Amino acid sequence: MPVIQVNWRDLEKLVGKSLSEEEISQYLPALKCEIEGIVGDEIEYEATHDRPDLFSAEGLARALKGLLELEVGLRKFNVKGISTELPARGPAYRPYVLGAIVRGLDLDEEALKQIMNLQEKLHTTYCRDRRKVSIGLYDLSTVKFPIKYIAVKPEEISFVPLGETEPMTLNEILSRTEKGRMYAHLVRGHDKYPLLIDSEGTVLSFPPIINSEDTKVTENTREVFIDVTGVDLNAVMNVLKVIVTSVAERGKPEVIELVKVTFEDGREVVSPDLSAQEMLFDPNLVERLVGIKLGIDDIRSLLRRMRHEAEPVNDVLKVQVAPYRLDILHQVDLAEDVAMAYGYENIGPEPIPTSHPGSVHPIEKISRKLRDILIGLGFFEVSNYMMSNPDVLVTRMRLKEQRVIEVENPKMEKYTAVRNWLIPGLLETASLNLKLGYPLKLFEIGDVVIVDEREENKTRTERHLACLIISPEETLTNILVVIKAIMKALNVAYTLRESEHPSFIPGRTASIIVDNNSIGILGEIHPEVLMAFEINLPTVCLEINVNDLLRIISY
Numbered sequence: 001m002p003v004i005q006v007n008w009r010d011l012e013k014l015v016g017k018s019l020s021e022e023e024i025s026q027y028l029p030a031l032k033c034e035i036e037g038i039v040g041d042e043i044e045y046e047a048t049h050d051r052p053d054l055f056s057a058e059g060l061a062r063a064l065k066g067l068l069e070l071e072v073g074l075r076k077f078n079v080k081g082i083s084t085e086l087p088a089r090g091p092a093y094r095p096y097v098l099g100a101i102v103r104g105l106d107l108d109e110e111a112l113k114q115i116m117n118l119q120e121k122l123h124t125t126y127c128r129d130r131r132k133v134s135i136g137l138y139d140l141s142t143v144k145f146p147i148k149y150i151a152v153k154p155e156e157i158s159f160v161p162l163g164e165t166e167p168m169t170l171n172e173i174l175s176r177t178e179k180g181r182m183y184a185h186l187v188r189g190h191d192k193y194p195l196l197i198d199s200e201g202t203v204l205s206f207p208p209i210i211n212s213e214d215t216k217v218t219e220n221t222r223e224v225f226i227d228v229t230g231v232d233l234n235a236v237m238n239v240l241k242v243i244v245t246s247v248a249e250r251g252k253p254e255v256i257e258l259v260k261v262t263f264e265d266g267r268e269v270v271s272p273d274l275s276a277q278e279m280l281f282d283p284n285l286v287e288r289l290v291g292i293k294l295g296i297d298d299i300r301s302l303l304r305r306m307r308h309e310a311e312p313v314n315d316v317l318k319v320q321v322a323p324y325r326l327d328i329l330h331q332v333d334l335a336e337d338v339a340m341a342y343g344y345e346n347i348g349p350e351p352i353p354t355s356h357p358g359s360v361h362p363i364e365k366i367s368r369k370l371r372d373i374l375i376g377l378g379f380f381e382v383s384n385y386m387m388s389n390p391d392v393l394v395t396r397m398r399l400k401e402q403r404v405i406e407v408e409n410p411k412m413e414k415y416t417a418v419r420n421w422l423i424p425g426l427l428e429t430a431s432l433n434l435k436l437g438y439p440l441k442l443f444e445i446g447d448v449v450i451v452d453e454r455e456e457n458k459t460r461t462e463r464h465l466a467c468l469i470i471s472p473e474e475t476l477t478n479i480l481v482v483i484k485a486i487m488k489a490l491n492v493a494y495t496l497r498e499s500e501h502p503s504f505i506p507g508r509t510a511s512i513i514v515d516n517n518s519i520g521i522l523g524e525i526h527p528e529v530l531m532a533f534e535i536n537l538p539t540v541c542l543e544i545n546v547n548d549l550l551r552i553i554s555y
Contacts, residue, residue, distance in 0.1 A: 033048075118246055144198045241323045388425060443467035
């Protein structure tokens with residue numbers, strides 16, 4: 001989690017009152033900020049990755065105002081209309097740009113430090129070290145509209161990079177500056193690089209590498225232009241919301257002006273989108289999830305202290321969520337906010353029953369039975385992470401347009417999606433263990449998550465069994481023997497129906513049918529899939545939905 005440093009006096013200035021050490025120690029943990037230490041006027045705390053709005057003093061002060069009841073409800077930003085257009089003609093590998101203008105700023109040395117630190121904390125976390133998104137801030141008085149986002153050849157343009165004294169070409173920037181060397185891999189190898197430039201040819205920045213010295217923000221800056229570029233338009237907009245609303249807290253008062261971005265395909269996007277997200281919240285969730293019984297008026301008051309707006313509508317609350325609260329995705333998140341405003345320390349203990357008639361869940365019983373069967377057949381069990389990525393789950397398996405649940409802001413590129421079946425993980429494990437000899441027989445029993453629009457959270461969780469065999473003489477017959485042994489041990493009648501699946505060889509694939517329903521698939525893995533996993537021997541697999549078996553077998 002990112003560690004943030006803020007100046008105590010600067011925080012007090014933003015909050016509008018003196019803060020005691022007792023108040024800081026009480027309210028920062030209430031916002032899930034773990035205090036690392038307080039030395040002199042410097043407060044150091046650890047913020048959670050899902051609260052980028054707390055990565056600087058501005059957002060922290062805004063949240064503290066609510067908890068201290070100095071300013072409750074939705075923060076109303078002073079947003080004016082569209083003031084300029086920004087043509088987006090950047091390179092295809094980094095196509096998206098959005099912008100905003102903030103006027104009326106009152107900056108000092110600490111304010112500059114906080115804004116720059118926020119920018120870097122966002123870069124290293126939500127922006128995935130600039131690979132996904134990058135941010136730029138510029139002194140608006142040095143810029144002449146319109147600004148354009150373009151693609152240029154590396155030797156066509158030169159400018160003075162931030163912190164330097166002489167002009168450099170884009171390639172020179174990549175080799176001669178610290179930021180250039182650090183982030184060169186994001187653009188190198190392409191024939192054109194992204195550039196942000198104004199109507200008079202002044203370069204604002206070379207995203208995602210470095211800004212221009214000519215347009216840098218100083219203590220004398222009273223209005224800024226903010227750009228966010230990247231590869232994911234939704235992520236670009238979210239980052240812009242956070243940075244704009246944080247910078248706006250330095251306004252006396254702030255004025256936010258919108259920018260209309262026009263793309264080559266004719267699309268137009270007005271940014272930033274600072275409209276509140278509306279959600280309906282069932283007050284009964286608080287008692288069910290948190291364990292405290294509160295009236296609807298009390299819950300409304302607590303939500304307003306967390307800087308939401310909430311109004312009763314029949315038996316529920318219509319909640320307006322601030323645009324910078326990227327972590328609010330579900331009613332459960334609002335219930336957590338209620339608990340934080342109420343104070344975890346105020347939630348009383350409940351007695352634990354002296355005895356409880358516990359028992360093993362039927363899904364675990366059948367999983368144990370299947371585990372014993374596979375081990376008896378000479379298979380080795382593996383246990384992979386539930387997290388994977390679309391490349392392994394979809395692309396390498398020759399699947400097209402299959403939906404998987406992806407993490408919006410993953411910490412690692414290897415783990416960006418929740419697995420929806422087990423065979424890809426088994427193939428990946430097998431490819432790393434081919435040196436163990438043949439036949440290589442692996443199995444896994446574990447949970448997968450399937451996209452299901454009929455469910456409340458649009459997903460359903462299933463327990464699956466998958467196994468594979470790799471050897472030079474492997475054929476479909478061997479996996480048929482395995483399914484026969486499994487079903488005989490479970491005393492389940494089944495049939496096989498020829499089917500097709502992109503991951504398997506046509507004509508050597510079958511669905512496993514029980515009670516006229518398909519509960520799984522088996523067959524020989526397609527050669528293109530094997531090549532994708534660097535496996536050069538015949539491979540057979542099967543995968544079964546254990547929940548479907550449980551509906552047939554009584555445990």
